[in-house]
Amino acid sequence: MTTGRLFGIGLGPGDPELITLKALRHLQAAQVIAYPTAKAGHGNALKTASPHLSPSQTLLPLVYPVTAGPEADQPDYLDRMYRFYDETSTQLAELMDGGQDIALLCAGDPFVYGSFMYWYKRLNERYQTVIIPGISSIFAGPIAAGTPWVSRNDTLTVIPGTLPEADIVSRLEQGDAIAIIKLGRTFKKVRQALAKSGRLAQAVYVERATMTNQNVQAVKDVTPGNVPYFSMIFVPGSEVG
Amino acid sequence: MTTGRLFGIGLGPGDPELITLKALRHLQAAQVIAYPTAKAGHGNALKTASPHLSPSQTLLPLVYPVTAGPEADQPDYLDRMYRFYDETSTQLAELMDGGQDIALLCAGDPFVYGSFMYWYKRLNERYQTVIIPGISSIFAGPIAAGTPWVSRNDTLTVIPGTLPEADIVSRLEQGDAIAIIKLGRTFKKVRQALAKSGRLAQAVYVERATMTNQNVQAVKDVTPGNVPYFSMIFVPGSEVG
Incomplete structure (x- = not known):
């Protein structure tokens, strides 16, 4: 056998x-x-x-x-x-x-x-x-939103929302294109870090990308209590010319 | 019509x-x-x-x-x-x-x-x-090498090799799991940045991941003159327990 x-x-x-x-x-x-x-x-x-x-x-x-x-x-x-x-x-x-x-x-x-x-x-x-290999859901978010994400000499940083707020802020400040994962109960802290780093206005929230109940919103419009663990936030890098 | x-x-x-x-x-x-x-x-x-x-x-x-x-x-x-x-x-x-x-x-x-x-x-x-969406070749590299890459609270940073050496070093020092892309003529600089940040020993080079002429090597063993643009380096994040 x-x-x-x-x-x-x-x-x-x-x-x-x-x-x-x-x-x-x-x-x-x-x-x-x-x-x-x-x-x-x-x-x-x-x-x-x-x-x-x-x-x-x-x-x-x-x-x-x-x-x-x-x-x-x-x-x-x-x-x-x-x-x-x-x-x-x-x-x-x-x-x-x-x-x-x-x-x-x-x-x-x-x-x-x-x-x-x-x-x-x-x-x-x-x-x-x-x-x-498979397509990570991290990558499906920007496509679901129709927003170009990482180009040219941008760095791409994926940040777990479980990190301390100060760490998230410094990575947002130093990075270009960003994804933040592991949301749910970390959402409020993450939103605060986005605001402190000056990147809240561009941040997009995507819930269940590519699934039938997909939901895309500006992060600033999201109700914190309703955020499931399987959601992500992305911030586009430099603008596509 | x-x-x-x-x-x-x-x-x-x-x-x-x-x-x-x-x-x-x-x-x-x-x-x-x-x-x-x-x-x-x-x-x-x-x-x-x-x-x-x-x-x-x-x-x-x-x-x-x-x-x-x-x-x-x-x-x-x-x-x-x-x-x-x-x-x-x-x-x-x-x-x-x-x-x-x-x-x-x-x-x-x-x-x-x-x-x-x-x-x-x-x-x-x-x-x-x-x-x-499609699978980025960045993600195919660690799988081609059979090396677990990003887990738990690791950050994942993708760094273009076209950045200045000092920028690459600081991102290598601050990040957990790493991918470096846009190699070719940037390879020597990237290898130096890996050495300076203390991450050369763990760095893996993958050429043409998933294609028939795929090639996986430790970065320290790679001949710089032979590196095509479509290749990548990755460094694993924290060890999987």
Whole structure:
């Protein structure tokens, strides 16, 4: 019996039509479809992949013990997450030892702020691993807004909203084109940092880019209480001539 | 007669299988395939799209009057480029006025260091425009190398190698995960900046990611004279636990 392989499949920003031909091919060939998900819900990755799957494929949810949010501040957060990656890696390894190929779904791109890297680290040396890049949702925001973003000699800086306010301000001041991610409860701090750095007026908020309920607004018009974790802010770089 | 539309089609990093289903659909439906190219050669974008095109589609090369390289330092560089975008926009407009849909090919992603933004700016208000995101070649590099890149609270900074050395050094010192693009004749300066910032040992060089002649090396082992413009360097962010 041949040992199964691990496919890390970048699914892109959400629209099922924005997966690549290569992702589709490997997605449809795998016996097992593994996908990370919060306790409640089925995960964005599965939603994107669903239209391309067949009933003969086995679905394997990998349920996070903790979700991004207040729980992530608790002292045992990392321990619990690492234990989760260890245990689910054992589960995936057993399936591959049994000869099954696994497609592990990754929202966006596998190596850009993705959980896939933790499984990859635990399994890559023992199993044949194929990684398929995907369009990060970070990149889908400016296109959804129709606003040219990064050109010529601009730098591009992606800033997690979880950083301290002063760090966000200095990166906004030094950078050209900007994306800010991990919003939700960090939104008020981020908006303040945009104001302090003089970049609030140009900042654009994009929620669920490329999904059916996509929403684009000027950051200054956004109601802070309504910002989900899966949203982003971008600031265009130098003007396109 | 219905006026034609403009489709800005992100084609991804080079492997024809890394285009999205949406890009494929619009690529195959357009009457005219327009693509930027240097005087010599046919352009990377056309090479990626070619396997998906049919003989009934009209090919329209948009030939840059100047290419990145020493010519870009001349004082009339910008004027010549803007005149080129103006003239070719007129050409594209005439085809759309004649009812033809145009697929304008974009290597990587249309809004990330792409020529498309210049045509978009000139045509967007007069013609219906649809933009399809693509995987930037910047993102394909770490995956080609199999090295996890950006995680947790890392910032991600993309730095053009055309910036002054001191600017590159300070961004390398302040950033976590890094990509450096626009190499070629800037390579020696970039390698020096990596050494000065203490990040040379971790830096990885990737040439033509996802293409058949892909090449991955430690930056310290690269021969400076052999570095093409379409290559990139990345430095991983914090270690994945």
